[in-house]
């Protein structure tokens with residue numbers, strides 16, 4: 001199978017600006033304001049596109065993910081169609097629990113199902129230690145192929161789940177609304193929880209470093225369930241492990257974005273996390289965070305923001321989407337480098353016209 005058998009042959013949008021997407025993205029990640037904000041979308045790969053659905057017909061999500069040629073193709077699809085400045089590799093955060101020995105399935109209508117779930121210290125002790133080059137070989141090859149295809153024109157992003165979010169799936173066994181199993185474990189068995197988070201932090205750090213070595217220009221740490229903990233509990237159970245992961249990546253010279261979903265109450269910790277940049281959820285007030293960042297002048301604070309348009313705004317009429325993009329750009333007002341993005345992942349049934357309006361509106365800012 002070759003990589004060229006699916007999708008559109010030509011980018012829909014031809015760039016005329018002096019910078020290419022990768023240059024624009026890398027400049028923003030270094031804290032520089034450029035001709036216009038670079039643009040990509042969380043969960044842009046494998047959600048909305050008819051060309052993705054065509055590939056998925058007859059293949060499971062895990063089959064697509066484990067085949068480097070197909071995973072690379074799915075990664076490139078939104079870049080070709082919309083002319084985005086960054087590609088995010090098609091994979092999933094749950095590859096880490098799977099490499100630690102949990103069985104992982106994706107069930108239509110239910111989402112991920114993992115098992116056996118963790119219940120005590122013995123379960124944590126029995127977890128395997130992943131070896132990145134062996135356990136994620138398919139992902140590292142997909143990154144290398146994608147980097148070659150992008151030919152320096154578009155930035156390539158890797159990612160991983162943060163320990164709290166991964167622990168949630170490993171203890172709950174899947175998605176949840178209440179997080180009672182997770183919290184019973186954290187609050188009732190804090191030592192076993194610390195041991196689990198320790199292992200997860202090591203595994204996530206190894207994974208991110210391997211992705212950077214395989215060609216990712218930057219990585220993003222997704223803490224989807226950050227907002228479920230109070231600021232005090234987040235500092236106790238989750239943030240030290242995020243900081244450890246971030247420090248490892250940065251010591252290796254890597255760039256890392258931190259996404260704390262529903263994390264407005266965690267922003268002081270996020271500012272002090274050591275991350276290169278913060279990906280903001282749509283509930284965050286952008287002006288407030290810019291002002292707080294301005295109070296941290298010691299050079300260690302994040303120097304770029306990413307986000308934070310409500311993903312559901314892409315269901316609005318195109319003119320309203322354009323207006324929201326212009327308003328967000330005006331709010332940032334050149335005070336900090338900004339990567340235009342959504343405040344969470346693209347919804348699977350987002351109209352393509354909404355996505356097009358979003359990307360076009362960003363390009364019109366130049």
Ligand code: CP3
Nearest residue numbers: 042043044045046061089090091092093111112222224345
């Ligand atoms: O961003 C991208 O486009 C790259 C690929 C990517 C996937 N998952 C592919 C995927 C990324 C970055 C993720 C991250 C991820 N996975 C997160 C963090 C980001 C977020 O959305 O909050 C989380 C919590 C997961 C766990 C997960 N994986 C869930 C809850 C589900 C089921 C529901 C869903 O999101 O679609 C998955 C499956 C999954 N991961 C799919 C894809 C394309 C759908 C699988 C299918 O087609 O059935």
